[in-house]
Amino acid sequence: MSWRDISTAPDPGTVVCTIDEVEGVRAFDLSGFPLLVIRDAAGLRGFVNLCPHQYLPLDFRGGNILSADGVRLICSSHQAQFDSTSGEVCAGPAMCGLDSVPLRRDGNKITIGDG
Numbered sequence: 001m002s003w004r005d006i007s008t009a010p011d012p013g014t015v016v017c018t019i020d021e022v023e024g025v026r027a028f029d030l031s032g033f034p035l036l037v038i039r040d041a042a043g044l045r046g047f048v049n050l051c052p053h054q055y056l057p058l059d060f061r062g063g064n065i066l067s068a069d070g071v072r073l074i075c076s077s078h079q080a081q082f083d084s085t086s087g088e089v090c091a092g093p094a095m096c097g098l099d100s101v102p103l104r105r106d107g108n109k110i111t112i113g114d115g
Contacts, residue, residue: 022038038050038073046111046112056078058073062076066084070084078094082094
């Protein structure tokens with residue numbers, strides 16, 4: 001499934017937040033579209049905030065979803081683990097990785113990209 005297949009997927013150019021609002025990982029609800037934004041030394045990335053195991057947000061049972069070393073995103077419901085750079089599944093019950101959402105920096109703002 002692609003992020004664009006979700007009925008609430010935002011249009012390219014939609015403003016998510018300002019760059020200063022994200023350090024590490026932060027979850028957003030964009031009019032019903034669940035988005036994770038990660039900003040760290042590896043850059044800026046976005047993923048659909050739905051664990052592919054049961055399609056619950058990774059932060060459904062709590063907001064602490066980034067491993068202490070920043071390498072993995074961890075589903076708070078099922079403990080499935082995903083690479084925080086690629087979204088690929090690392091461990092747990094999920095059979096596939098997180099769907100990537102293209103982001104871009106537009107001045108001080110983070111927006112949905114065209115990709």
